[in-house]
Amino acid sequence: MTQPLIELKNVSRRFQVKRNTFITAVSDVSLQIAPGEVVCLVGESGCGKTTTGKMIAGLLAPSEGQILFEGQDVTGLKGAAWERYRLGVQMVHQDPYASLNPTQTIFDILAAPLQRHRALRGADLRAGVVDVLESVDLTPAVDFLDKFPHQLSGGQRQRVSVARALTVNPKFIIADEAVSMVDVSIRISLLNTLLQLKERNGLAVLFITHDLALAKYFAWEGRVGVMYLGKLAEIAPARQLVEAPQHPYTRVLLSAIPEADPERTRHKQRIELRSMDVPSLLRLPSGCAFHPRCPFYMGDVCKTSVPALTLRGDQTWVSCHLPPSA
Amino acid sequence: MTPNPAPVTLSIRNLTIEYQAKRGKVQAVRQINLDVRRSEALALIGESGSGKTTIGLGIVRLLVSTAQITSGEMIFRRFDANGKVEKEFDIRKLSPEQMRSFRWKDCAMVFQAALNAFNPVLKIRDQFADTARAHGYLQGAALKKRAYELFGLVRLDPERVWNSYPHELSGGMRQRVLIALGLLLDAPMLILDEPTTALDILTQRNIMDVLKDLRDRLRFSLVFISHDLSLAAELADRIATVYAGRIVEIGNVYDTFQNPQHPYTIGLMKAVPTLTAHRDNVSSIPGSPPDLIDMPTGCKFHPRCPLAVEKCRKEEPTLVPTTSPEHLAACWRWMEAKQTLMPASAPSDSPETSRSQP
Numbered sequence: 001m002t003q004p005l006i007e008l009k010n011v012s013r014r015f016q017v018k019r020n021t022f023i024t025a026v027s028d029v030s031l032q033i034a035p036g037e038v039v040c041l042v043g044e045s046g047c048g049k050t051t052t053g054k055m056i057a058g059l060l061a062p063s064e065g066q067i068l069f070e071g072q073d074v075t076g077l078k079g080a081a082w083e084r085y086r087l088g089v090q091m092v093h094q095d096p097y098a099s100l101n102p103t104q105t106i107f108d109i110l111a112a113p114l115q116r117h118r119a120l121r122g123a124d125l126r127a128g129v130v131d132v133l134e135s136v137d138l139t140p141a142v143d144f145l146d147k148f149p150h151q152l153s154g155g156q157r158q159r160v161s162v163a164r165a166l167t168v169n170p171k172f173i174i175a176d177e178a179v180s181m182v183d184v185s186i187r188i189s190l191l192n193t194l195l196q197l198k199e200r201n202g203l204a205v206l207f208i209t210h211d212l213a214l215a216k217y218f219a220w221e222g223r224v225g226v227m228y229l230g231k232l233a234e235i236a237p238a239r240q241l242v243e244a245p246q247h248p249y250t251r252v253l254l255s256a257i258p259e260a261d262p263e264r265t266r267h268k269q270r271i272e273l274r275s276m277d278v279p280s281l282l283r284l285p286s287g288c289a290f291h292p293r294c295p296f297y298m299g300d301v302c303k304t305s306v307p308a309l310t311l312r313g314d315q316t317w318v319s320c321h322l323p324p325s326a
Numbered sequence: 327m328t329p330n331p332a333p334v335t336l337s338i339r340n341l342t343i344e345y346q347a348k349r350g351k352v353q354a355v356r357q358i359n360l361d362v363r364r365s366e367a368l369a370l371i372g373e374s375g376s377g378k379t380t381i382g383l384g385i386v387r388l389l390v391s392t393a394q395i396t397s398g399e400m401i402f403r404r405f406d407a408n409g410k411v412e413k414e415f416d417i418r419k420l421s422p423e424q425m426r427s428f429r430w431k432d433c434a435m436v437f438q439a440a441l442n443a444f445n446p447v448l449k450i451r452d453q454f455a456d457t458a459r460a461h462g463y464l465q466g467a468a469l470k471k472r473a474y475e476l477f478g479l480v481r482l483d484p485e486r487v488w489n490s491y492p493h494e495l496s497g498g499m500r501q502r503v504l505i506a507l508g509l510l511l512d513a514p515m516l517i518l519d520e521p522t523t524a525l526d527i528l529t530q531r532n533i534m535d536v537l538k539d540l541r542d543r544l545r546f547s548l549v550f551i552s553h554d555l556s557l558a559a560e561l562a563d564r565i566a567t568v569y570a571g572r573i574v575e576i577g578n579v580y581d582t583f584q585n586p587q588h589p590y591t592i593g594l595m596k597a598v599p600t601l602t603a604h605r606d607n608v609s610s611i612p613g614s615p616p617d618l619i620d621m622p623t624g625c626k627f628h629p630r631c632p633l634a635v636e637k638c639r640k641e642e643p644t645l646v647p648t649t650s651p652e653h654l655a656a657c658w659r660w661m662e663a664k665q666t667l668m669p670a671s672a673p674s675d676s677p678e679t680s681r682s683q684p
Contacts, residue, residue: 044526153614183373184553185597189610210526217599217608242601256531258556260600262579265560276481276532278496 003071004032005172005204006056006089011065012230013051023281025051027230028065030309033204035171038195038222040207040215040238042253046281048230049208053174056206057091087117090165094177096157100149106133106160107145113167132163135200137193155186162194169201176208191218212257216242223315226250229279229289232309236316246318248296271295288321296322331652333411334403335515335547336362336385336433341398343377343384350619354380356571357398359645362515364405367541367548369558369579371594372568373615378551379438381568382517385549386435387417387425404432404514430461434508435517436501439524443504444492450503451488454510461511476506479543480536498529502536509544518550522557534560555598559583567591570616570626573645577653585664587648587655589631592667625658633659633666 013026026048033039041049054060055067058074067074069085077085093099100109110129114120120128126145133141136159149157158178165173175194179187195218198205207218215224216238224242225235226249234247245251252271259265273293279285285292291302301321309319343355354377362368370378383389385400400417420428429435437443444453451470458469470488477484480502492500501521508516521537522530538561541548552558558565559579566576567588575588586592593611613630616622624641628634637658645654648661657663 044528155614183615185373185594185611186614187610188597188599188608189612192610212527213599213601213603216601217603217605220605253527254601256527257601258531258534258554258560259602260555260559260583260595260598262559262562262583264602265556270531273528276528 002034004068005035005037005070006033006206007031007066007068007071008052008056009066009068011052011055011062011067013048013055013060014063017282021282024230024284025281026055026062029227029230029232030065031225031232031235033172033206035204036198036202037204038198038207038219039205039235040209040219040222040224041227042209042212042215042224043227044210044278046229046278047227049227050176052227053091053176053206053208056172057089057174058086059091087168088170089172089174090168090170092158092161092165092173092175092178095181096154096161097149097181099161100157100164102149104148105145106147106149106152109149109160110164110167113164117168128167132166133160135166135197136160136163137189138163155182155190158182158190159193162190162197166197166201170203172204172206174206174208177210178207179214180209180211187214188217194218212242212253226253229281229284231289231319232317233290233320234316234318235309236318240316246312246316246324247320248294248322249290252295288319298322332363332365333405333409334361335364335405336360336403337401338362338381338385339399339401341381341384341400342396343380343389344394344396345380345390346392346394347619352618353571353621354393354618355384358571358573360566360573360576362547362549364409364514365541365545365547366563367550367561369562369565370549370551370568371553371555371558371565371591373553375615375618376568377571377618378568379519380571382435382519382549382551385417385517386429386433387420388429388435402428402432427461430457430508430513431511432513433515433517434511434513436504436508436519436521438519444500446492448491449488450490450492450495453492454507457507457510463511472510473506476509477503479509479540480506481532482506496529498525498532501525501529501533505533505536505540509540509546512544513546515547515549518548520552521550522554523552530557537561555594556600567594570621571618572626572656574627574657575653575655576645577648577650577655581650581653585649585653586668587653587660587663588627588657589633589659589663589667590627591655592663593630596668625656633663635659 008029008031011029014022014024016022043049055062074085107129110132111125114125114128130141133144138144138159179190182190197203209215219238223235224238226233228249233249245254255271275293287303287305288307291297307319307321309317312318312324338360341355341358345352345354372378402417403414404412406412454473458464464472474484477487482502522533562579565579565582566573569590575591596609597611599608611630616626622629625638625643628638643656643658645656648655
């Protein structure tokens with residue numbers, strides 16, 4: 001494998017909630033993302049997917065472990081090297097109503113990074129702004145320059161967010177629930193724009209979502225990782241993960257998702273959990289964190305030892321004690 | 327659908343609701359006709375801003391003060407144990423006093439943001455007592471017994487919930503408490519606004535199972551508002567697609583999913599990726615939803631519709647029977663819609679899981 005663009009080595013992140021109480025939002029996660037690759041992180045709220053994204057973007061420092069950008073540990077980076085990393089990894093946030101400055105025009109929003117980082121001025125600056133707007137399919141771009149965010153629809157705003165991330169020519173984009181606030185009828189076109197940009201600019205994308213069907217669509221050629229209580233439960237090529245899930249948690253999730261087809265969804269076979277209660281991050285279960293709910297619970301092994309993420313088959317990594325055939 | 331559909335509980339005719347905004351009148355609901363039948367589950371499907379929540383709020387008359395019901399009637403029928411009409415009235419004509427009694431006794435609504443619906447400083451037991459008192463219902467031990475029964479139905483641990491404050495419960499638990507509260511007075515009709523939105527997958531599944539189970543046992547009419555087609559596929563008997571303040575298609579759930587007639591419904595079905603759909607069968611609807619203050623002429627969907635012709639730009643179609651008398655669509659070109667927009671390889675036509683691609 002070529003050198004990964006981003007590599008997480010046993011990364012953990014703790015947050016202090018009271019004087020002597022910590023929660024571990026992300027625990028011992030290792031992950032490699034190659035240049036140009038698409039990876040989706042899926043999981044329920046509180047599973048650590050956003051924290052992972054923020055650590056990769058350099059917005060949070062890991063408590064333990066290392067994050068490497070093009071082979072370099074980012075924790076100690078300073079000056080030009082730090083700037084190169086921060087420019088190389090850009091983030092698109094969930095809420096386009098909150099992430100754009102309401103008092104600035106679209107031109108202002110996009111011009112600032114172009115001035116600062118690409119030293120564009122005057123006509124070049126304007127051309128640069130028009131250029132990024134066109135790259136996210138906001139055309140004709142001149143119509144948007146003088147508008148304020150409140151004059152745009154949710155989908156258009158999110159496109160401006162993406163355009164802003166693109167101004168600094170990143171190598172990696174982290175999109176945290178980037179379409180969850182966009183109307184269903186236009187989600188796909190926004191995702192397609194992201195995919196085209198990935199193709200055209202060779203971008204790698206980490207897409208964080210709670211929607212497995214959306215993850216499968218977006219990471220069609222890439223991988224999907226499923227997180228549970230701060231750990232990676234399973235990571236595999238997207239279609240493989242959906243069609244042949246290995247980890248009991250992935251299987252439960254997939255069986256719980258309703259289908260947009262009454263015939264199929266009403267006869268879908270469901271896997272019941274042993275318990276509906278999501279454990280608190282303050283009192284994580286011993287051993288495998290999923291064991292109190294796991295429908296395939298095997299007894300002591302699950303209770304006492306933490307399963308390591310191990311390779312099964314070609315590219316599927318699973319952290320479960322259950323033998324592969326079961 | 328049986329040849330003799332169930333009697334109608336709520337019959338909405340020609341309902342128009344407008345909001346007054348600075349720029350002009352927002353036509354959120356435009357001359358809607360809609361029947362909710364006894365014991366049926368009806369899904370109102372559409373994008374945000376299509377007017378579906380306004381319909382729900384209009385039924386229980388909880389619209390904000392800038393909104394006005396400008397025309398139409400909403401006839402509600404309460405049935406006795408033998409299925410005979412006990413009383414019949416127009417919701418619009420109820421006095422504020424009668425309206426208050428109607429709201430919980432005849433029709434309960436569960437709102438979208440489950441946390442905001444509670445008073446944060448009252449325990450769940452007090453919220454129940456409040457509601458019961460306002461409606462002259464059981465108090466004390468009898469109320470507790472009834473509440474425990476309902477908690478059992480919605481799969482909550484009564485002991486734990488009864489003495490909790492709202493913030494001590496998770497989102498899914500709060501949603502279930504609200505459903506239980508809605509059922510307190512045995513209302514024959516329940517309106518749920520986005521019952522599973524913003525909940526995690528496993529919690530969503532739990533709410534769906536609870537709702538199915540409740541309907542089997544209690545046989546109330548359920549109107550639920552959602553943008554999620556799969557929720558409708560799972561729970562609904564009939565589906566109404568709402569676009570720009572109008573119902574553009576309504577029909578039996580199986581029929582609607584197998585033979586959608588309106589280009590917008592077809593577009594929605596194709597726009598939502600499913601676990602089994604092939605990537606190539608998923609596509610967005612071009613454009614964005616219309617501005618409800620300054621709407622397009624003719625069919626409101628024509629600027630986004632791949633089938634639009636001159637007539638669509640000029641004249642707005644009304645609901646007409648399509649493939650069956652029970653399946654209505656408001657489209658000039660419904661006859662061509664499905665075969666043009668949904669060729670045979672579409673997701674709903676391939677029952678087996680999609681084969682992996684080379």
